[in-house]
Amino acid sequence: xxxxxxxxxxxxxxxxxxxxxxxxxxxxxxxxxxxxxxxxxxxxxxxxxxxxxxxxxxxxxxxxxxxxxxxxxxxxxxxxxxxxxxxxxxxxxxxxxxxxxxxxxxxxxxxxxxxxxxxxxxxxxxxxxxxxxxxxxxxxxxxxxxxxxxxxxxxxxxxxxxxxxxxxxxxxxxxxxxxxxxxxxxxxxxxxxxxxxxxxxxxxxxxxxxxxxxxx
Ligand code: DX5
Ligand code: ZN
Numbered sequence: 001x002x003x004x005x006x007x008x009x010x011x012x013x014x015x016x017x018x019x020x021x022x023x024x025x026x027x028x029x030x031x032x033x034x035x036x037x038x039x040x041x042x043x044x045x046x047x048x049x050x051x052x053x054x055x056x057x058x059x060x061x062x063x064x065x066x067x068x069x070x071x072x073x074x075x076x077x078x079x080x081x082x083x084x085x086x087x088x089x090x091x092x093x094x095x096x097x098x099x100x101x102x103x104x105x106x107x108x109x110x111x112x113x114x115x116x117x118x119x120x121x122x123x124x125x126x127x128x129x130x131x132x133x134x135x136x137x138x139x140x141x142x143x144x145x146x147x148x149x150x151x152x153x154x155x156x157x158x159x160x161x162x163x164x165x166x167x168x169x170x171x172x173x174x175x176x177x178x179x180x181x182x183x184x185x186x187x188x189x190x191x192x193x194x195x196x197x198x199x200x201x202x203x204x205x206x207x208x209x210x211x212x213x214x215x216x
Pocket of ligand 1: 008011143144196199
C-alpha cells in the first residue's frame with residue numbers, strides 16, 4: 001500500500017478555501033487533514049464547525065479531523081454529522097479514552113488517537129487493538145510551520161513494533177514538519193499517512209509537492 005498524503009488545511013489560504021480544496025481534490029492527495037484547536041488544549045484557535053462545513057461542501061476526499069480540544073466527547077456526534085471519516089482525539093485530552101474511541105466508532109467514523117511528542121508509545125499498549133489510526137505528533141501541537149522533532153523516528157519504530165506484537169491493524173500517521181527531508185525515512189520505518197501543511201501550501205506548485213511526497 002502506498003503512503004497516504006493528507007495536506008493540512010491549516011496552511012491553506014482561508015480566503016480561498018474553495019480554490020485550495022479543489023487543488024487537493026485534483027491532486028495525488030488522499031485525505032484532507034483538518035486541525036481543530038480550542039485555545040485551551042493548545043495555545044491557538046484555528047477554526048470550527050462552520051468552516052469545516054464549508055470545506056466539506058467542496059471536498060471529494062475523506063476528511064481526517066484532528067481535534068486539539070479538551071473533552072472532545074462533547075462534539076463527536078457533531079463531527080460525524082459534518083462528514084468526518086477519521087476523528088482523532090488526543091490521548092492527553094481524554095479522561096476515558098476507551099469510551100471516546102467507542103463513541104467515535106459507534107458514530108460511524110474511524111477512531112484516531114494522537115500522541116504529543118512527550119507521550120510514550122507504551123501509553124497505548126492497552127488500547128492499540130481498538131484504534132484505527134495513531135497520529136504521532138512530530139511537533140508540539142498548536143501551530144503549522146514548526147520544525148520536525150527527530151525523536152519521532154524512534155517513536156515510529158516503537159509504535160510499529162507494538163502494532164506488530166499485538167497483531168493490531170491501525171495506521172501510523174505523522175503530523176508536523178513533514179518535508180522531502182524526512183518523508184522517505186518515515187515511510188521506510190512504517191508510516192502510513194503523512195500530514196503536510198506548510199510544505200505543500202507554501203510551495204510554488206502544491207500539486208507537484210504532493211506528488212513528490214507520494215513518491216518519497
Ligand atoms: C499542528 C497540526 C498540524 C499542522 C501541520 O498542531 O496538527 O496538522 O497543520 O503543519 P506543518 O506541516 O506546516 O507542520
Ligand atoms: Zn494535525
